[in-house]
Amino acid sequence: MTVKIGVIGTGAIGRDHARRIEKVLAGGKITALSDVNMASAEAVKAEIAPDAEIFATGEELIASANVDAVLVCSWGQTHEQYVLAAIAAGKPCFCEKPLATTADGAKRIVDAEVAAGKRLVQVGFMRRYDAGYVALKSAVESHTGAPIMVHAAHRNPRVGNNYVTPMAIHDTLIHEIDVFRWLLDDDYTEARVTFPRKCARSHEKLRDPQIVTLKTAKGVVIDTEIFVNCHYGYDIQCEVVGEDGIAKLPEPMAIQMRLGAKLQNEILVDWKDRFVGAYDVELQDFLQAAARGTASGPTSWDGYMAAVTSDACVKAQECEGEAVAITYPARPALYA
């Protein structure tokens, strides 16, 4: 079966996902596009999906009989309305992170999906599909012994002037928040944030870098450096320290060169390249589940847990150095 896909939001990631569905993956076809910037949707139609119909609104796209499943790739604050509309229409929906920009919004999605009685939503936490993280999880489960600490870093070369301090959590750390719950099979109990001196490239409304420390129910302490003006590249690091040994996230494959009296490996600069394989696998998973009228992978519940944790981390930014407690409600049976 070919799943007819409608994409809402045809900016950086919407365009890239449309490309992979049309040109890389099996079992899907882009039949509909929508963006508040119609020119962007028109450009994606012209370059990637010539058969797609352009809709003025996401709601009209979701209602179309020519759309079996939906990709929500618009700005974060618009995700909730589209995911709720997709659930109401009974159509599988892949939603880019964040599921919603508030924990209350994510909870409304969880409630709607539970009321629908089946999984319809996959959240775009692609790191769970990254070959390096999958190997790391296997090493932690089989070799390192019980985890005690995690040291991590999330570094972007630069960000725009619209990227302000809380976005380091909602937009950036949210990937670590999700992937460490999955990697450690654990939940968080408290968050703490420390700011070193602000780096010279950080603009007025951004305190960069910062270190977020999360503690889990099993007692693991995770420190993550977020540095979004690191300048040198896009660099994701993670090391798990266990009772018997240490496991480290592999570096992306890169040719090692001996040149000009230097030993060199290229470092990537763009998240699209760093996680290209993971995006492919996550969307192939979505297409397979959507063909069965359902969803798999990271759930609405995971999106909700990430939102609750993000809110606590933002509070922790506001009271530097102090611990902010994190508590979660009971998990509905749909997400057992």
Ligand SMILES: NC(=O)C1=CN([C@@H]2O[C@H](COP(=O)(O)OP(=O)(O)OC[C@H]3O[C@@H](n4cnc5c(N)ncnc54)[C@H](O)[C@@H]3O)[C@@H](O)[C@H]2O)C=CC1
């Ligand atoms: N999983 C990942 O690694 C990544 C996820 N993202 C997430 O994807 C989403 C989009 O990010 P980007 O593509 O980087 O942003 P972008 O700004 O390049 O594209 C967003 C597009 O959505 C459109 N849009 C905004 N409001 C809309 C609405 N109400 N209806 C329809 N279209 C609307 C904009 O006109 C724009 O074309 C964000 O939630 C972001 O956090 C982004 C980058 C990487």
Ligand SMILES: O=C1[C@@H](O)[C@H](O)[C@@H](O)[C@H](O)[C@H]1O
């Ligand atoms: O999701 C993403 C961006 O929105 C975000 O701004 C980056 O920090 C992340 O590394 C990338 O994966």
